[in-house]
Amino acid sequence: MNRHRLFILRTFAFASAAGLIFTCGSAGAQSTRFAVPADGVPTADTVLVVEEEIVSVSDTLTAAPDSLNVVAADSVPVKLTGWQRFKRFFTESNKEKKEKKFDFSIIGGPFYSNDVKVGLGLVASGLYRMDRSDTLLQPSNVSLFSSVATSGFYMVGIRGTNIFPRDRYRLNYLLYTFSFPSAFWGIGYEMAADDANASKYTRKQNQVKVDFQFRIARNLYLGPLASFDYVDGLRFDRPELLEGQNPSILSFGMGFVLNYDSRDVMTNAYKGWYVRLEQYANTKWLGNKYAYGRTDLIVDFYQKLWKGAVLAFDFHTQHNYGDVPWTMMAKLGGSYRMRGYYEGRYRDNNLTEIQMELRQHIYNRHGLAAWVGAGNVYKDFKTFRWGHTLPNYGIGYRWEFKKRVNVRLDYSFGKGQSGFLFQINEAF
Numbered sequence: 128m129n130r131h132r133l134f135i136l137r138t139f140a141f142a143s144a145a146g147l148i149f150t151c152g153s154a155g156a157q158s159t160r161f162a163v164p165a166d167g168v169p170t171a172d173t174v175l176v177v178e179e180e181i182v183s184v185s186d187t188l189t190a191a192p193d194s195l196n197v198v199a200a201d202s203v204p205v206k207l208t209g210w211q212r213f214k215r216f217f218t219e220s221n222k223e224k225k226e227k228k229f230d231f232s233i234i235g236g237p238f239y240s241n242d243v244k245v246g247l248g249l250v251a252s253g254l255y256r257m258d259r260s261d262t263l264l265q266p267s268n269v270s271l272f273s274s275v276a277t278s279g280f281y282m283v284g285i286r287g288t289n290i291f292p293r294d295r296y297r298l299n300y301l302l303y304t305f306s307f308p309s310a311f312w313g314i315g316y317e318m319a320a321d322d323a324n325a326s327k328y329t330r331k332q333n334q335v336k337v338d339f340q341f342r343i344a345r346n347l348y349l350g351p352l353a354s355f356d357y358v359d360g361l362r363f364d365r366p367e368l369l370e371g372q373n374p375s376i377l378s379f380g381m382g383f384v385l386n387y388d389s390r391d392v393m394t395n396a397y398k399g400w401y402v403r404l405e406q407y408a409n410t411k412w413l414g415n416k417y418a419y420g421r422t423d424l425i426v427d428f429y430q431k432l433w434k435g436a437v438l439a440f441d442f443h444t445q446h447n448y449g450d451v452p453w454t455m456m457a458k459l460g461g462s463y464r465m466r467g468y469y470e471g472r473y474r475d476n477n478l479t480e481i482q483m484e485l486r487q488h489i490y491n492r493h494g495l496a497a498w499v500g501a502g503n504v505y506k507d508f509k510t511f512r513w514g515h516t517l518p519n520y521g522i523g524y525r526w527e528f529k530k531r532v533n534v535r536l537d538y539s540f541g542k543g544q545s546g547f548l549f550q551i552n553e554a555f
Contacts, residue, residue, distance in 0.1 A: 246276030419449030467539030
């Protein structure tokens with residue numbers, strides 16, 4: 128050790144013995160603090176730390192309050208093993224990560240339903256903010272979903288809501304494509320209620336639906352919407368059930384949406400209202416062979432009950448009028464309403480359905496849900512029959528995949544039907 132370094136070392140040791148603490152650092156590095164008791168003598172470890180720091184620090188010394196801690200100037204990131212990454216995903220993926228510009232995760236699982244049979248689903252969810260400084264505004268969300276099943280069914284799609292800064296504008300979008308070895312019973316309740324009418328066909332569908340909303344008052348939004356829908360019906364066993372309509376239908380629609388939304392979080396609301404009115408015009412000048420209109424109304428309400436419990440209510444009605452093609456009629460069933468029913472078995476111009484669900488947080492990221500509901504399809508109000516109302520009920524398990532984003536496993540029951548569903552986000 129040369130004399131210069133030995134002199135500096137002794138100077139530091141003397142100052143340390145006098146009870147001073149020094150903070151040493153270069154302009155481009157983090158500071159390092161070290162100390163010894165006022166009445167003590169520097170130990171070998173202390174001298175070693177001082178000697179190591181002298182080699183790389185500048186000559187800037189600052190007195191600081193007494194401390195007994197030695198903090199490393201730099202930390203080396205620890206590389207996680209595969210098991211550690213897996214464990215971290217299941218313990219931390221639901222924590223809000225404000226430091227991330229885009230918080231994205233993927234998960235998969237099995238499912239079963241009457242229409243597509245046994246399958247495997249893969250879902251992904253992303254949360255982000257266009258203005259990261261506004262932490263009071265709920266984040267934008269995007270979900271990717273894909274499924275394959277033993278029946279030959281496959282689907283790939285994306286849906287989401289982009290919230291612009293200060294929530295002045297909202298962009299909602301849905302895009303998907305699927306192929307489905309399906310069944311067709313015909314049009315109307317009576318046709319669907321007769322099991323003998325079931326006939327096979329293959330349904331290939333591509334859909335795009337987009338709306339852009341302007342905030343016109345507190346929680347109130349208004350804007351244009353557009354939709355594209357192409358259904359290719361192939362290999363019908365009984366084409367006469369189409370009642371003379373084309374098996375393949377291309378449909379373009381334009382209109383407006385009026386939306387009132389006071390929910391605290393749109394992906395998993397604990398409180399608030401959601402009212403959405405859509406009005407479509409599918410006219411011939413847009414290129415439609417079948418000209419018709421559609422009015423669609425959703426009314427949802429969410430209320431906290433006891434600790435961890437939320438009561439959710441959903442009312443939905445859809446009315447189509449004009450020359451409505453078989454592909455665009457209101458269809459009962461699916462993953463969001465009247466769960467467990469074969470989607471499209473019951474179809475007609477109009478549909479009204481209602482459901483109520485109790486959601487209970489159990490522990491950590493786990494929860495349960497139970498619901499009851501009912502639905503009815505009818506040609507017009509004159510032909511509406513209370514006796515045609517179909518029941519629906521079920522139970523489900525919830526796992527918080529991301530902050531206020533649940534993966535749900537639902538087992539649902541209907542009239543002579545049941546199904547097991549794997550989906551991301553609540554049904555409503």
